[in-house]
Structure formats: C-alpha cells, structure tokens
Amino acid sequence: MNKLLIALIAGTFAATVGAQGTMPGETPKDKAKQNTVESATKGSTDTAVRQSQEKAGVADAKASKGTAKALPTKQDKQKAVDASTAASTTTAATMAQEQQGVKDAKAAKGTPKALPTKQDKQKAVDSSTKANASQ
Helix, strand or coil, X not given: CHHHHHHHHHHHHHHHHHHCCCCCCCCHHHHHHHHHHHHHHHHHHCCHHHHHHHHHHHHHHHHHCCXXXXXXXXXXXXXXXXXXXXXXXXXXXXXXXXXXXXXXXXXXXXXXXXXXXXXXXXXXXXHHHHHHHHC
8 A cells, every 4th residue: 555655656746747847849939939039128128228327326326325314313303394384384374274264163063954864864855856857
C-alpha cells in the first residue's frame, strides 16, 4: 500500500514537472513577436525627453534631501492652521455673515415645522398629485 502511494505521488510530481517545461508549440515566429513588443515598449521609455525628466527628478530629490521640513512639529502645524483659519474669518464681511447666520438660526429655532406629522405630509403629497393629474 505504501509503495502504491509513493508511486502515485512520484507520478503526479513527474507530470507537473513535465507540464512546466517549455511549450512544444512555441515557434521562432512567437519569439519574434515577443521581441518586437519588447523593443517597442523599451523604445518608448528610453527617449531623450524621458531620460532628461528622470535626471531632473533625481537631481531635485538629491537637492531637497538635506533640507529641513517647513513645519517640523505638531505645534508648528497647529499654529499654521490657526493662523490661516483666523485670517479667513476676521474679514468684516465674513464676520457679518456668520453673525447673521447665528441670528437666523436662533430665530428659526422656535418655529414649528410646516408639516409636523406623517398624515399632514401624506395629505400634501396627495393633493399635489391630484392637482398635477387633473392638468
């Protein structure tokens, strides 16, 4: 029984190894097509413009490598955010709009809704539907 299992495992192994070899139908014509595709792909990435762009990118990266960050700490970042936020809300027009919005919100807070219940909403929908259907 053990010999049979070993023979089956060895046979399966041999079949998979044989299947992983080169394709028997592969012809020199297929290789020529593959070489054509590779040369076209390589040619489009090896242009002088592309190479100059890559060189410029490498030079920029090397130049900026040793420079310090603009905002190295969390406190510096927070100060920058606070300064930009304060600058955008300190204009007179913006402050007036904010104050008007606050007043409007406070005034509208106590007003009841136009259609407080589901029945009221359904009646409004039904009446508008009937009005549109009769036209």
